[in-house]
Structure formats: structure tokens, C-alpha cells
Amino acid sequence: MRAAARRRDADQRDWLLRGTPPPPWVxxxxPLLLAAVVLIQxxxxQTPDLIFLVAAVTPLAALSYGPTATALLGGLVLLLLTLPGLGLGHPGSxxxxxxxxxxxLSVLFAWVRGRRERQLVMVSTVAEAAQLAVLPPLPDRVGRVRCAGLYQAAQRESLVGGDFxxxxxxxxxxxxxxxxxQGHGLAAVGxxxxxxxxFREAVIDMAELEGVAxxxxxxLVVDSADEEHTELFATAVFLEFPDGSDVVHVLSCGHPAPLLLRGPDVTELSVASGPPLGLGIAGTAPPERLTVPLFPGDRLLALTDGVCEARDATGAFxxxxxxxxxxIEADPAVVDDPPALTEQVWSDVLRHAGAVRDDVTMMVFAPERR
Structure with missing residues (x-):
């Protein structure tokens, strides 16, 4: 799961607008501007006076240096202006x-900026730790199933959104x-x-996948019981790879069906879609389970509707x-590299839609045969 890496990349690109620490190149x-002006002058x-460029050195320094370094650079600028043999213009008083x-002013700005950046780093670190506690990165293998996935929260500042x-x-x-x-962004994190x-308790306690659902x-029913006019619900798909059997059990609660990747063929599993979670129905009328035999090389792709509902400029999904x-037809080996497969799909979604404003999750499961 590379959401944290993507957020750091975005911070590096948009540091001036986001108020995040600037990249090293800033x-x-x-110093390069100051050296260039001194060298040219x-x-x-006989060239035109470039003293107006010297005045820009300390404001530029305040964007990336601390107050001490900015003050030293400002002192160097003033010292160079007073050296008569240097020829750095003819500044008056x-x-x-x-x-x-x-x-x-630049020193003051550098002090304020540095203090704000420290506070932002501290808040971001705490927020990232809290969000990763909710949705920790998965290992490459869980039991006999290799896992790979891509998670992209709709809010760029968030690691966790409405997908799970x-x-x-x-x-x-x-x-x-x-x-x-239902919904996305930080409001759905709770x-x-x-x-x-x-889920983490139910997978231990419940013998059947229907019981987990x-x-x-x-x-969800309990959480929304004390709130009036609350429509709290979620869609979900459950998969079970039982021990000692080369099959997968699939259960859908109003969620897009997983895809079966078998060689060059991509098939949407015909799992019956039950009601979403949070309506109080799954316990009395559980959704119908689908059992699918698995063959060597089979892969399963489970995803959220942020992928299939991405629209292009004409509104096409x-x-x-x-x-x-x-x-897969162009590169059959991609199914053997689940992380590369999810990245290719995500890049293709962005080419189609330009930007995706919903949370996106893709999970590839590669079970080993018993």
C-alpha cells in the first residue's frame, strides 16, 4: 500500500501551497543568486546596476533556511554592499x-515558517500514526495467500478515507x-x-463467513441506533480461502463483485449481491455465498467503486x-506481479479520468494451492 509514499510525493511537489517543509533543492x-550577481557585477x-537582485536573496533564503542562517546570509549581503573594491553597485543610504x-523581515518570516513547519510535522506524524493504526499496511503474504494492493484516499492529506x-x-x-x-474522507474514518x-474479532469467533458479515x-446498526435520521451503511465483499481446499468462498453485501483472472481471461464473479451492511438484514437473511474452484495461476481482484465509476470528460465510466x-493480453506476465498489475490499472484509470475524486482500493489475491 503506497498511499503514504504518494502523499509525500505530493508534499514535495506542492510544498509552497501546502506549507510543508520545502524540498532540498530550494x-x-x-547563495547561487548572490554569487551570480557578485560575479557579473x-x-x-559597466553593466546596469544589479543591486535590486541582491535584495531578493534574503526573502528567498527565508523559504528554506532557518532564522539564524537567514540572518547570516543577510549580514553577508550587507557586508558585500559596503566593500568599495567589489563593485557591487553604488548603493546609497x-x-x-x-x-x-x-x-x-526575512529573518522574522523564517522564524515563523520554521515554527509552523515543526508544528505541522508533529501534527502530521500523530495523524499518520493514528491512521496507520486504523488501516495498517498489509504484509506481502497472509497465510497461504500472497497479497498486493493499492489504496488511494480521496482527500490528498489523508492516508485513510471511506474505503477499508x-x-x-x-x-x-x-x-x-x-x-x-458511505461517504469518504476523514468523516468516514470512525x-x-x-x-x-x-472484522478482526469476527474472523476468530465466527465459523461461517455469513456470521462475519x-x-x-x-x-453499524448499534453505532447508528442513538442518532436520528442517520443512514449509516457500508458495502463490502468477503473472501475466504479455506484450509485444505483449492476454492474461494465469496460473499457480497451490495459491493462490486471481485474479478477472476485466469490466464488471459478476466471474469466478473457471479456472486449474488446482498443488502449493504448497516440495515440489520445480514444476520436474519444472510447474502448467498458463492464458491469458486481455483486453478494454478488464478488471481482474484477485489476493488471498490472508485475504480469502475471513474469518468472521463464525456462522462463515460x-x-x-x-x-x-x-x-493482460499485451503482457501476460503482469498477472505474476500483483503490485505491478495494480499500478498499471491505477495509471490507466488516471489516463481515462484525469483525476479520481473518490476513494480507491484494489486488492489482488494470489492463493497457493494446497
């Missing part, structure tokens, strides 16, 4: 006072969950945490089955 312009004394004032997933080993085999809470907590359904089949 430290080079102030020294070698070509008014020019020197202006540059001194700009330097002092988990894979756990139980006494009945490896059980997996991929779901989508519901995601409650559902994942219920019922436990999550009850969790992303044709997942067709595009995925074309990818």
Missing part, C-alpha cells in the same frame, strides 16, 4: 536601509475484506475503524474489464 537559489562593472529592513480492507488468518482459513463506507475492529452489520483484459 536551498540552492539564494565584478567582471562587467536609502538602499542599504531598505535591504536591511528586508533582511530583518483487511486480510486475516483464522482457524477456518484466510479471510479477506474489501469495503466502502466508521472504518469500527468495522475493521469488528452479520457481525459487521450489527456493528472506466471500462475495467476491457482495459484489464487488454493489459
Amino acid at each position: 536551498r540552492w537559489p539564494p 565584478t567582471l562587467t562593472p 536609502g538602499d542599504q536601509l531598505t535591504i536591511t529592513f528586508i533582511a530583518l 480492507f483487511d486480510v486475516r488468518v483464522s482457524a477456518h482459513g484466510v479471510r479477506a475484506l474489501v469495503g466502502d463506507v 466508521t472504518v475503524a469500527a468495522l475493521l475492529g469488528a 452479520a457481525r459487521l452489520d450489527r456493528r 472506466y471500462p475495467l474489464l476491457e482495459r484489464l483484459s487488454a493489459m
Whole structure:
């Protein structure tokens, strides 16, 4: 799961707008500008006066340096202006006072910026730790099932949104969950945490996959019982890879069906879609389970609707089955590299839609035969 890496990349690209710490390259312009002005003014004394560029050195330094370094650089600028043999223009007293004032303001700005960055780093670190506690990265293998996935929260500043997933080993085999809470962004994180907590207990306690779904359904019903006019629900798909059997059990609660990747063929599993979680129905009328035999090399792709509902400029949905089949036909070996497969699909979704404003989850499961 590479959501944290993507967020760090976005921070590096948009550091000035986001207020995040600047990238390392921002430290080079102030000294390079000062050196260039001094060199040009020294070698070509007849050129126009470049003192106005010298005044820009300390404001540039304040973008990336601390107050001490900014003050030292400002002092160096003022020192160079007073050296008569250097030929750095002919500043008058008014020019020197202006540059001194700009330097002092730059030092103040650097102090404020540094303090704000420290606070932002501390808050971001705490938020990231809390979100990763809710939705920790999965290992490459859980039991006999290799896992790979891609998770992209709709809010760029978030690691966790309205989608959720988990894979756990139980006494009945490896059980997996991929779901989508009503809404997205930070407002849905509390519901995601409650559902994942219920799932992690249910996979241990419940002998049947239907019982796991019922436990999550009850969790949402209880959470919304004391709130009026609350429509708290979630869609989810459950998968179970039982021990000692080369099959997968699939259960859907109003969620898009998983895809079976078998050689060059991509097939949507014909699992019956039961009611979403949170309506109080899963416990009394559980959704119908689908059992699918697995052959060597089979892969399963579970996803949320952020993928298949991505639209292009004309409003057309992303044709997942067709595009995925074309990818595998062009490069059959991609199914043996699940992380590369999810990245290819995600890149293709972005090419189709330009930008995706919903949470996106894709999970590839590669079970080993017993």
C-alpha cells in the first residue's frame, strides 16, 4: 500500500501551497543568486546596476533556511554592499536601509515558517500514526495467500478515507475484506475503524463467513441506533480461502463483485449481491455465498467503486474489464506481479479520468494451492 509514499510525493511537489517543509533543492537559489550577481557585477562593472537582485536573496533564503542562517546570509549581503573594491553597485543610504529592513523581515518570516513547519510535522506524524493504526499496511503474504494492493484516499492529506480492507488468518482459513463506507474522507474514518475492529474479532469467533458479515452489520446498526435520521451503511465483499481446499468462498453485501483472472481471461464473479451492511438484514437473511474452484495461476481482484465509476470528460465510466483484459493480453506476465498489475490499472484509470475524486482500493489475491 503506497498511499503514504504518494502523499509525500505530493508534499514535495506542492510544498509552497501546502506549507510543508520545502524540498532540498530550494536551498540552492539564494547563495547561487548572490554569487551570480557578485560575479557579473565584478567582471562587467559597466553593466546596469544589479543591486535590486541582491535584495531578493534574503526573502528567498527565508523559504528554506532557518532564522539564524537567514540572518547570516543577510549580514553577508550587507557586508558585500559596503566593500568599495567589489563593485557591487553604488548603493546609497536609502538602499542599504531598505535591504536591511528586508533582511530583518526575512529573518522574522523564517522564524515563523520554521515554527509552523515543526508544528505541522508533529501534527502530521500523530495523524499518520493514528491512521496507520486504523488501516495498517498489509504484509506481502497472509497465510497461504500472497497479497498486493493499492489504496488511494480521496482527500490528498489523508492516508485513510471511506474505503477499508483487511486480510486475516483464522482457524477456518484466510479471510479477506474489501469495503466502502458511505461517504469518504476523514468523516468516514470512525466508521472504518469500527468495522475493521469488528472484522478482526469476527474472523476468530465466527465459523461461517455469513456470521462475519452479520457481525459487521450489527456493528453499524448499534453505532447508528442513538442518532436520528442517520443512514449509516457500508458495502463490502468477503473472501475466504479455506484450509485444505483449492476454492474461494465469496460473499457480497451490495459491493462490486471481485474479478477472476485466469490466464488471459478476466471474469466478473457471479456472486449474488446482498443488502449493504448497516440495515440489520445480514444476520436474519444472510447474502448467498458463492464458491469458486481455483486453478494454478488464478488471481482474484477485489476493488471498490472508485475504480469502475471513474469518468472521463464525456462522462463515460472506466471500462475495467476491457482495459484489464487488454493489459493482460499485451503482457501476460503482469498477472505474476500483483503490485505491478495494480499500478498499471491505477495509471490507466488516471489516463481515462484525469483525476479520481473518490476513494480507491484494489486488492489482488494470489492463493497457493494446497
